[in-house]
Amino acid sequence: MTDIIGRCYGETSPNSLSFISKKTPTVNEYVYIEHDGRTIMGIIDTLLRGSFTLSDDLLDEDSIGRIIDIEGQSDQYIRGEITILGDLETLEIPRTPAPIGTPVKKATIEQLEKLFSSQQGITIGGVLSQPEVKVKLDVNKMVSRHLGILAMTGAGKSNATSVIIDELLALGGTILVLDMHSEYGKTTFKNGEKKSIPAKINPRDLSILEYKRLCNITDSATNQEKYLRDAYDIAKEKSTDGTKTVFIEDMINFAHEKANELENAERKNNSHIDAVNQVAFKLEDMIRKYRSILDSTDVSDIVSIIEPGKVNIIGLSSLDEKASDILVKHVLTEILNRRKNAMTTGKGKTLEYPVFSIIEEAHILASQKRNTQSKNIIGRIAREGRKFGVGLCLVSQSPKSLDSEALSQLNNLIILRLVEPSDQAHVQKSSESLSEELLKKLPSLNVGEAIVLGQMTRVPTMVKIDEFQGRSVGNDLDIISLWQKAKNEKEAKKEESKQFIDELGI
Structure with missing residues (x-):
């Protein structure tokens, strides 16, 4: 028998509805209604519990206790808000709101599997409210x-x-x-x-534009750029003609040789001499700064x-x-x-x-x-x-x-x-698909729980991410074990030193 958990009441809209129930559904539970000849899926966003007997202005604890003893909890109700996800087949939002009194039913496993598991893709976990239903992501759209x-x-x-x-x-x-x-x-x-x-990075694989940036040569420094290009072309030529070469050193050597040539010219051009010396200096400074990634021409592309x-x-x-x-x-x-x-x-x-x-x-x-x-x-x-x-x-x-x-x-x-509110606000501002309702759920997620949304999934959903089955990464250090290990190693070394001294008879 279909599990009816409540009925629509109050004002409804094509995108949301309110319902009232005497059962106890849960937040983030998936539900559906039958409306306009279609099955319309939704998710419970909020729940409130109330009592027909105990009004909001009854503020005496003893009185409330006595009424509960007499009446029990049979007159209590659950009131909630549902966000409409769309038609089960097409995910289209209905054009008209559901009639008041429309039954709200708990989604079946079959419906949820159709919603989250029917597409080709990778499995990352299970639906948070029903973990047996696996969530698949469309790889083409994800990548x-x-x-x-x-x-x-x-x-x-x-x-x-x-x-x-x-x-x-x-x-x-x-x-x-x-x-x-x-x-x-x-x-x-x-x-x-x-x-x-x-x-x-093999220095031969850097472009001239990358050398310009690494050497901090601006577009306005036209003479420096000219000599940098000349040095680059000479080093490239040597690296492709079979000559044994150290690419950046070849560039630096060219700059020094060119500076000497300009110095010894009959008519000196001080601006060009200064420019080529600057190129040599900046190349030398670059290799000092970035030797960790540019120190060899033996590495592969x-x-x-x-x-x-x-x-x-x-x-x-x-x-x-x-x-x-x-x-x-x-x-x-x-x-x-x-x-x-x-x-x-x-x-x-x-x-x-x-x-x-x-x-x-x-x-x-x-x-x-x-x-x-x-x-x-x-x-x-x-x-x-x-x-x-x-x-x-x-x-x-x-x-x-x-x-x-x-x-x-x-x-x-x-x-x-x-x-952190600033993290939440920045993400929401940059993402159209992160609604206010989903945003409110972020602080209450447990470790490994996530909101998954975007084109890779048919509808936004709360997921319990599977535990990685390989060797885990990114775990916190076991500080106590590391402290204890260091202490034990220190004491062992002290004991060895003591035994060595005793054996020497010192």
């Missing part, structure tokens, strides 16, 4: 329309990210993780292999060694923020350009398969307040990437610090617990 995974610290974003990676690996997906804390290098995935890529069907991980924890910024900007620019080449002219360097790039701690590189070199390319991929199979996933524990333009281009969100 092409981009994804944000947002949460406060400790809410479960690393687990959610790992679950998604493992599910994509099962489909043969190619994933690139730009790992700020080098956590994923320690992770094992059940459904596929990982590949660690060194956080190094970083994009060409991305392996399809694997999760490719670039650990950035050994780099400072500037070096990480440069590397991420370079890698993402190359990925986008090569995908464009592959899908248009076929000329130049190409990348023959789509890539889903996951950026951990994305608020550092795509900052709301600071201009970074990678910020522009992240925003560009967010706007253009879908045309060329370049997907983007921004993971952040500080959504308010994430660039609003990039955030607004993420058409899919997985939002775990967010308590």
Whole structure:
């Protein structure tokens, strides 16, 4: 028999309705009504309990207790608000409001499976109110329309990210993780292999524009740009003709030689001498600053060694923020350009398969307040990437610090617990699909619970994210165990020293 949990009352609208019940439904429970020949799905947003006998102006505790003893709780009722999700088949919102008195029924497992599990995709967890109903995400829309995974610290974003990676690996997906804390290098995935890529850029693979930025040569410094280009061309020529070369050193040597040539010329041009000396100085300063990523021409082209069907991980924890910024900007620019080449002219360097790039701690590189070199390319991929199979996933524990333009281009969100009002407001401002009702639920989510919304799911839903089955990442340190271990090791060393001294008879 159909489980009727209440009936519509008061004023209803096509988008919402109020209901009253003598049963005890739960917040976030899915329900349906039959209206205008269709099955209309909804979700319970709020619930209040009241009594027909005990009015609001009865303020005496003893009187309330005596009435309850006599009447019991049979006259109590539940009053709630339901948000309409749409027709079960098409998700169209009805054009007319439901009649007063329309039965509100508890959604069946079959209905919920049709709503959340019928599409092809990856499984990330179960419906929060009915965990046996699995939630599937449309991979094409998730990758092409981009994804944000947002949460406060400790809410479960690393687990959610790992679950998604493992599910994509099962489909043969190619994933690139730009790992700020080098956590994923320690992770094992059940459904596929990982590949660690060194956080190094071959100096030969940098463009002249990248050298300009790294050397802080402005567009107005035309003479410096001229000599930088000359040095770059000479180093390129040596690197392709079989001459043994150290690319940046070749550029610096050219600048010094050119400066000497200009110094010894019959007619000195001091402005040109100064310009070429500045180029040498700036190149030397650049290599001092960024030796950690530019110290060798032996490393492979970083994009060409991305392996399809694997999760490719670039650990950035050994780099400072500037070096990480440069590397991420370079890698993402190359990925986008090569995908464009592959899908248009076929000329130049190409990348023959789509890539889903996951950026951990994305608020550092795509900052709301600071201009970074990678910020522009992240925003560009967010706007253009879908045309060329370049997907983007921004993971952040500080959504308010994430660039609003990039955030607004993420058409899919997985939002775990967010308590800080400024984080909530920033996300809502940048996302049209995060309603006020959903926003109010963010602080009450438990660890691993999330609101999932966007084009990758038919309707916004509350999900209990599955527990990652591989080796976990991002867990808090067991401080007590580490303290105890250090103490025991110290005491053991002291005991060894004491025994050694006793044996020597000192």
